[in-house]
Amino acid sequence: MKVCVKLFATFRNDRFKEKVCEYQEGTMVSDVIKALDLPEDQLGAVLINARHVEADQELKDGDSLSIFPLVGGG
Amino acid sequence: MATLETFLKDAAQGDLVSWSSQVLAAQRFDLTLAGVEGAILDLDLLPARYQRNRNMISIKQQRRLFDSHAVVIGCGGLGGYVLEQLARLGVGRITAVDPDTFEEHNLNRQLLSSPRLLGHAKVEVAASRIADINPAVTLVPVRAAFGEDNGAEIVAGADVVVDAVDNVPTRFALAEICGAAGIPLVHGAIAGWYGHVATQYPGDTTLQKIYSRFKNGKGVESELGNPSFTPGVAASFQVAEACKVLIDEGDSLRHRKLHLNLLDMEVVEVPF
Secondary structure (H helix, E strand, C coil), rough: CCEEEEEEEHCCCCCCEEEEEECCCCEEEHHHHCCCCCCCHHHHEEEEEEEECCEEECCCCCEEEEEEEEEEEC | CCHHHHHHHHHHHEEECCCCHHHHHHHCCCCCCHHHHHHHHHCCCCEEEHCCCCCCCCCHHHHHHHHHHEECCCHHHHHHHHHHHHHHCCEEEEEEEEEEEEHHHHCCCCCCCCCCCCCCCCHHHHHHHHHCCCCCCEEEEECCCCCCCHHHHCCCCEEEEEECCCHHHHHHHHHHHHHHHCCEEEEEEEECCEEEEEEECCCCHHHHHHCCCCCCCCCCCHHHHHCCCHHHHHHHHHHHHHHHHHHHHCCCEEEEEEEECCCEEEEEEEEC
């Protein structure tokens, strides 16, 4: 299945800004995070199809997945 | 002897009262500059310093700003610009909260810092700066770290709270306390080239969602630091939001976050 993955801010470094990725059926958000080697302790908001998701969730063909790093400075 | 009312009406040019007349009225009638400012606005006149506000902010709204109390938590990168802009806007009462003194690593970005003020308490410098740029504004310095223990007391009576802190646990405490107190919260955060802003009304949980995956430590700002320009950009968005909360204008960033990327020059709206 195809999922459009959008990365923001520092998560783009050495990765990409937006890319349609091929995954196996049943792939979870956490699998994508691991596959992209995104640091767990720097994870900010995660959205599927512009809706915020807190818990891990299974992705579906055609989904758009947005992942932001944690920005907390002032 | 003329009353304050006739003095101000006579001093007005059109409907503008100059700063020198405001100062003279305070001396002549033994009032504070804030007291005179309130009297000017009550007469449907405008202190001349706000004349460039007037085509977007009515005299009635300027009066609302003057009657408003904004609490700014954090007087560092974001907070310095937030305080400056709120005071120039004419928000009558501003509480500035921060436990720290200025250090050398603040100088690259924190508006209130300068070499001669290293070691000085940030909130005291804020009070001095605001007294200089708009003496009709009352700035209340609170040299303390905002937390669950003192938070409710600090925000009591505020019309809006601005989140300019530098860590996520304090932001959670702010969101909880403002929610419980029924006060709108304007959230802002920065890291390097990036930042975001959102406005949260009581009952909303945007901030809690933004940081729902937070475990501990700092965000990417710990690696990136912060340059001179990102705080000013994010803080300006925050003050625009605070202004709209106070005068009830426009569409706020409620249920959405504006993600700012100054490296690729992108502004992305993220729904929450």
